[in-house]
Amino acid sequence: MSVNAVTHLNFRGDAHAALDFYRSVFDGDLSVVTYQDAGSVQDPAEADQVMWGQVVADNGFRVMAFDVPSSRPWDRGENAFFLSLRGETAEEVAAYWEKLAEGASVLQPLSPARWAPLYGMLQDRFGVTWVVDVAVAYEAG
Template sequence: MSVESVLHLNFRGEARAALEFYQSVFGGDLAVVTYQDLGNVPDPADADHVTWGQVRAANGFHVMAYDVPSGTPFERGEKSFFLSLRGDDTEEVTAYWKKLSEGATVVQPLGPAQWAPLYGMLKDRFGVIWVVDVASGHHA
């Protein structure tokens, strides 16, 4: 059992360019999944935008990013990151979720998602937004 916390950056249409830039700086592998790839395109303008992406390098550098959907308020520099907590054990991740939830505002309750066995989002009592999930084979 293990968990990993990773900075999850938020953009509007710039996530791919940002991830490619960070890959050029730090090296590593780039992974990108678009809204079109998931078949989740509420606005055609978002089809090629990133719903999940990351750069992971052997030197330890790891960052995730996505493009905030056009129907969701977003201002560059405001809410520009989430802290991603990902693990491979449902019980362990659920226990962390319960502790983080104390005094928090739950944005998305922890539950099954199209891309993960469990996924949830909350704003903790200090205003930090966490995205918590159990890694599936696709995003491990």
């Protein structure tokens, strides 16, 4: 088993441009899923914004990003990043989730999602927001 933690940057409409920039800087591979791709459009004006994206480079650089929907609070100095914890199995992820959830505020319960066997979001007792999921290859539908 293995697990890794990745910086998950949050934007308001600029995630794709930021990921393109980081890809150009670090010569990595870009993956992007829009809200429309994931079937999760809440505001039609945001359908093409990034629900999940990442850049992974051979040199070890890795960053994730998304566009915070307008229905949720965001500004550059507040809620600017998440810590993304991705594991290989549901059992591994669930075990970490249970420990992180002690004294936490659950923002999205750990449960199956369209893009992963398990996904959840919580803010731990120290105010750090964690995005937790099982890492699987994304296949556009």
